[in-house]
Amino acid sequence: MDYDFSNKVVLVTGASVGIGESIALLFAKLGAKLSLVGRNEANLRAVAAECEKQKGVKPLAIVADLGTNEGVEKTAKDTLDHFGRLDILINNAAIGVSTWLLHETDMQVFDDVFRINVRGVYYLTKLLAPALVETKGNIVNISSIVATMVSVGSLPYSMTKAALDHFTRLISLELAPKGVRVNTVSPGVTVSEFVKRITGFTEEQYKEWLIKFSKKIPMGEPCTGDDIARMVVHIASDHSRLVTGTVVEVDGAYKFNGSTQTPLFDE
Numbered sequence: 001m002d003y004d005f006s007n008k009v010v011l012v013t014g015a016s017v018g019i020g021e022s023i024a025l026l027f028a029k030l031g032a033k034l035s036l037v038g039r040n041e042a043n044l045r046a047v048a049a050e051c052e053k054q055k056g057v058k059p060l061a062i063v064a065d066l067g068t069n070e071g072v073e074k075t076a077k078d079t080l081d082h083f084g085r086l087d088i089l090i091n092n093a094a095i096g097v098s099t100w101l102l103h104e105t106d107m108q109v110f111d112d113v114f115r116i117n118v119r120g121v122y123y124l125t126k127l128l129a130p131a132l133v134e135t136k137g138n139i140v141n142i143s144s145i146v147a148t149m150v151s152v153g154s155l156p157y158s159m160t161k162a163a164l165d166h167f168t169r170l171i172s173l174e175l176a177p178k179g180v181r182v183n184t185v186s187p188g189v190t191v192s193e194f195v196k197r198i199t200g201f202t203e204e205q206y207k208e209w210l211i212k213f214s215k216k217i218p219m220g221e222p223c224t225g226d227d228i229a230r231m232v233v234h235i236a237s238d239h240s241r242l243v244t245g246t247v248v249e250v251d252g253a254y255k256f257n258g259s260t261q262t263p264l265f266d267e
């Protein structure tokens with residue numbers, strides 16, 4: 001199967017590192033014109049430069065905090081001003097939090113994780129939906145298997161991803177008559193900065209944790225960013241032209257190990 005995005009403008013949020021970086025690079029290899037968003041300017045510019053090397057197409061790099069109205073509005077405006085259109089929106093940016101349980105929840109942390117993982121996605125999608133209707137484009141939201149796993153721990157983060165999954169279903173129905181598809185790709189444990197950011201693990205500790213954790217994954221290994229990117233590209237491509245409202249899990253069957261303990265850090 002061929003994937004050709006040379007006529008497509010693709011916006012990837014959280015493209016400065018991790019899964020978003022892998023998604024950006026794969027779209028760049030397939031010829032897409034990219035709008036890339038992140039907060040860390042140096043990382044974002046490095047990813048943009050790497051993308052440009054693939055097919056010589058220079059991405060637009062937007063430094064913005066999607067937890068703020070200004071950041072979301074700047075992202076939408078700069079993308080449309082620069083390219084004049086949008087074909088594919090990848091809502092990937094999110095934060096994890098080290099708040100696991102109800103009784104220990106700091107409500108500021110609760111607000112922060114909902115503001116970035118839910119409100120930011122909702123507002124950006126609202127601003128860009130008219131452009132996607134014009135191109136009969138599509139949206140891929142990056143969720144997590146914790147959205148549907150019933151386990152103790154990661155409470156507010158899991159709730160944001162459950163909200164995102166239902167957002168996908170609801171707006172897929174709203175936008176289907178306008179020719180816009182909306183889907184979710186839900187990663188399991190995936191190699192990125194995510195766990196290091198919430199735990200403070202060093203690179204060495206993270207590698208040890210991944211080896212230990214892999215024993216709980218029926219397929220025996222964590223996902224790479226590229227595993228997630230390949231699924232995103234397939235869903236966003238015309239090969240999936242009637243696929244909408246779905247949640248596709250890429251997790252090596254980890255969710256079936258449905259732990260009742262903290263999903264990431266129990267022994």
Ligand SMILES: NC(=O)c1ccc[n+]([C@@H]2O[C@H](COP(=O)([O-])OP(=O)(O)OC[C@H]3O[C@@H](n4cnc5c(N)ncnc54)[C@H](OP(=O)(O)O)[C@@H]3O)[C@@H](O)[C@H]2O)c1
Pocket residue numbers: 013014015016017018019020037038039040041043064065066067091092093094095116142143144145186187188189190191192193194195197
């Ligand atoms: N890694 C996993 O095991 C895993 C599992 C399930 C789901 N996921 C999901 O996969 C997606 C990508 O996560 P990841 O693992 O790649 O995490 P990551 O390595 O921590 O990267 C997160 C990305 O999101 C960006 N971001 C975070 N908050 C932002 C904000 N307020 N405004 C703009 N950009 C922001 C970061 O930008 P800066 O670094 O520039 O701030 C970074 O580019 C997330 O939706 C996450 O929930 C990850």
